[in-house]
Amino acid sequence: MQKFLFGCTLGVALVACAQSPGPVAAPPVSAEDPAVAAQCDASKVLEVIGQLPTPELQERARTAAGARVVRVLRHDQVVTMEFRVGRLNLALDASGRIASANCS
Template identity: 35%
Template sequence: MITRFYPFALAAISLTAVFTLPAQALAAGRDMASRPAAPPARAEPPSQDTCGQGPAKRLLGTVVTPQARTTLVRAVGHDRIRVIRPGSIITQDLRSDRLNLIVDDSGRLLTARCG
């Protein structure tokens, strides 16, 4: 008995899809055409020196040599220091206790930041 009505049920489902999909597409198009809402304003977190970037920023413009690195390790109190050169491949993990030293091609310190 169910098999006799199967073609009719299939036709009803197909017709429903034909009429509801364009309406859904139009509604989605209207949503996409409207201007997106501005993101909520974020309060800037207080800048805390969690990695010792303060002493490192005093060395801006100097060449990072092994001796300068040793001095910096003593000044910041840890050895979690990463020197990032142009084109170097680095991991994207965020560690607030690690000091990143960004240097140029000649090894001159451009900036220091936590991460």
């Protein structure tokens, strides 16, 4: 019986002392990675505020900001909060004009 208890105690001690694997390092980020290369800068498109978001205006704003994609957010629209590098958001006011521009 004592050998059994000793074996159980030893087993529990070994499990308790076992180390969990450390954090996995993220792969290195390359400057050629499209997610890194497409840096959006909304400060370059502030002139679109107050304008209607026509397809042509959206494309000009996307290009000027250096964004890969543009998303138009209607007034009171429910939106997802995920962050996407290289995305230009154009938020509209109640009249359908661009109220703000930001990157996320």
